[in-house]
Amino acid sequence: MEIGDVYSSRQLDEAEGEQIESLKARSQQPIPDPDEWLEQELERNILVTSVDAILNWSRRSSLWPAICFPACCAFELIATAASRFDISRFGMEVIRASPRQGDLMITAGTLTWKMAPQVKRIYDQMPEPKWVIAMGACAISGGIFASSYSVVPGYNRIIPVDVYVPGCPPRPEALLYGIRMLQQKISKMSLVTEGR
Amino acid sequence: MTVALSGEEIASQIEENFPGSIVESSPKSIVVNKESLFAVASYLKTTPGLDFDYLTAITAVDYYDYFEVIYQLTSLQHNHSLVVKTRCYGRDNPTLPSVVSLWRGADFQEREIYDLFGISFDGHPNLKCIFLWEGFQGHPLRKDYL
Numbered sequence: 001m002e003i004g005d006v007y008s009s010r011q012l013d014e015a016e017g018e019q020i021e022s023l024k025a026r027s028q029q030p031i032p033d034p035d036e037w038l039e040q041e042l043e044r045n046i047l048v049t050s051v052d053a054i055l056n057w058s059r060r061s062s063l064w065p066a067i068c069f070p071a072c073c074a075f076e077l078i079a080t081a082a083s084r085f086d087i088s089r090f091g092m093e094v095i096r097a098s099p100r101q102g103d104l105m106i107t108a109g110t111l112t113w114k115m116a117p118q119v120k121r122i123y124d125q126m127p128e129p130k131w132v133i134a135m136g137a138c139a140i141s142g143g144i145f146a147s148s149y150s151v152v153p154g155y156n157r158i159i160p161v162d163v164y165v166p167g168c169p170p171r172p173e174a175l176l177y178g179i180r181m182l183q184q185k186i187s188k189m190s191l192v193t194e195g196r
Numbered sequence: 197m198t199v200a201l202s203g204e205e206i207a208s209q210i211e212e213n214f215p216g217s218i219v220e221s222s223p224k225s226i227v228v229n230k231e232s233l234f235a236v237a238s239y240l241k242t243t244p245g246l247d248f249d250y251l252t253a254i255t256a257v258d259y260y261d262y263f264e265v266i267y268q269l270t271s272l273q274h275n276h277s278l279v280v281k282t283r284c285y286g287r288d289n290p291t292l293p294s295v296v297s298l299w300r301g302a303d304f305q306e307r308e309i310y311d312l313f314g315i316s317f318d319g320h321p322n323l324k325c326i327f328l329w330e331g332f333q334g335h336p337l338r339k340d341y342l
Contacts (some may be wrong), residue, residue, distance in 0.1 A: 010324065017329040106309030149334075
C-alpha cells in the first residue's frame with residue numbers, strides 16, 4: 001500500500017472544516033427549550049383526551065435511546081443501563097445503534113465542535129417524536145470546558161433539550177430521576193398542540 | 197524494568213560521530229540542535245547496542261523564547277530508554293525535520309504538534325490538521341493563544 005492511500009483528501013478536510021465553521025456560526029445562541037406547550041392547559045383538555053392518554057402512555061413507556069455517548073458520563077449511563085440500576089424497568093433497555101430506531105437522545109458527555117455536526121446529524125436522523133436529555137455539566141453548559149476553543153457550551157446550541165440532569169457526572173439515580181421527569185413531560189403532550 | 201540511559205554518556209558517543217550536534221546534556225536527557233536531529237535520530241535507531249526501535253511519544257513545550265520538542269525513545273530489544281530534545285526558535289514558521297520515515301508512530305503526533313503549536317515537520321507525508329478542523333485560526337497550546 002502506498003503511504004498516501006491511507007490519508008483523507010485535502011478536499012474532504014476542507015469540506016468538513018466549512019461544515020463545522022458554518023454550524024458554529026449558526027449556533028451562537030442556545031435553542032429555546034421546547035416547553036411552551038406545558039402551559040396550554042385548556043387546549044390540551046378539550047379534545048382527544050383518551051387518545052392522548054394511551055398514545056402518551058405507549059410513548060413514555062418505551063423510550064429507546066439512540067447512542068450519543070462522547071465522554072465520561074457514558075459510564076454512569078452504562079451503570080444505569082446495567083443490572084443494578086436497570087433502566088429496562090422503564091421499557092428502555094434497547095439502546096439502539098441506529099438513530100432511526102431511537103426516540104430519546106441521552107447526551108452523555110462533552111461535545112467538541114469537531115463532533116457537533118455528527119451529533120446534529122444523528123439527532124436529525126431520529127424519527128419524530130423525539131426527546132433529548134442533557135446529561136451532566138458538559139452537556140448542560142460545557143462544564144469546566146465552557147470557555148474552551150474546542151467545546152460546544154451546551155448541547156442546546158445545536159439541538160433542543162427537554163430535560164437537564166446536573167452532575168459531573170450525575171449518579172445513575174439522578175439520571176433515572178431525569179428520565180422520570182421526561183416521562184411526566186411526555187404524559188402531558190397532546191395531539192392538539194403537537195407540531196406547533 | 198526499562199533502564200533510562202544516561203544522557204551524558206550517550207551525548208559523548210553522539211558528539212564523536214556528529215561533532216557540534218549536542219547543545220546540552222544531563223543524566224536525564226540530551227538536547228540536540230535541529231539541523232542534526234534527523235541524523236542523530238537515525239543513528240540512535242540503527243546503531244547496534246542502542247537500537248531505539250520504538251518511539252514512545254513526541255511532545256512539545258512553549259518556552260516563549262523557543263519551542264522545545266521532546267522525543268521519548270525506547271528500545272524494546274534492550275529494554276532501555278532515552279529522552280531526546282530539540283529546540284526551535286522563531287514563532288512565525290518554526291520547522292523541524294520529520295521522523296515519520298524512522299518511526300511510523302510519529303505520524304499522528306507530529307500532526308498534533310502541528311495543530312496545537314504550529315510547528316511544521318519537513319518530510320511529513322500528510323501534514324494537516326488532526327484534532328482541529330481545516331480553517332481553524334491559531335494554535336491553542338501556544339502560550340500567547342487567547
